[in-house]
Amino acid sequence: MSLELPSPIAAYVAANARLDVDGMLAPFAADAVLRDNGAPFRGHAELRTLFEEEVVAVNAIFTPDTVRREGGEVIVEGPAHGDFRGSPIRFTYRFTLANDAIQGLEITA
Numbered sequence: 481m482s483l484e485l486p487s488p489i490a491a492y493v494a495a496n497a498r499l500d501v502d503g504m505l506a507p508f509a510a511d512a513v514l515r516d517n518g519a520p521f522r523g524h525a526e527l528r529t530l531f532e533e534e535v536v537a538v539n540a541i542f543t544p545d546t547v548r549r550e551g552g553e554v555i556v557e558g559p560a561h562g563d564f565r566g567s568p569i570r571f572t573y574r575f576t577l578a579n580d581a582i583q584g585l586e587i588t589a
Contacts, residue, residue: 509581
């Protein structure tokens with residue numbers, strides 16, 4: 481099944497599938513905020529560290545299987561597989577987009 485994801489989200493998901501940190505960062509606004517289970521990461525430098533240490537290091541690949549819009553957010557859900565305890569784990573990604581970029585992302589399991 482092919483999901484209709486907005487282009488910044490599709491670019492992030494595709495880069496994550498390749499474990500490409502630069503590609504994962506590219507769709508984010510320079511001042512984007514990502515909350516991973518409540519912990520905030522601000523800007524590209526903090527996002528890069530998060531992606532390198534918590535995604536690439538454990539080969540975590542998110543495979544979305546549902547998408548919907550709620551208010552101003554795009555909600556994407558699906559499992560992440562990788563070399564981490566409990567894999568696969570189902571995640572919910574709540575994206576906020578602005579100016580064709582990811583401005584905010586909240587990730588919960």
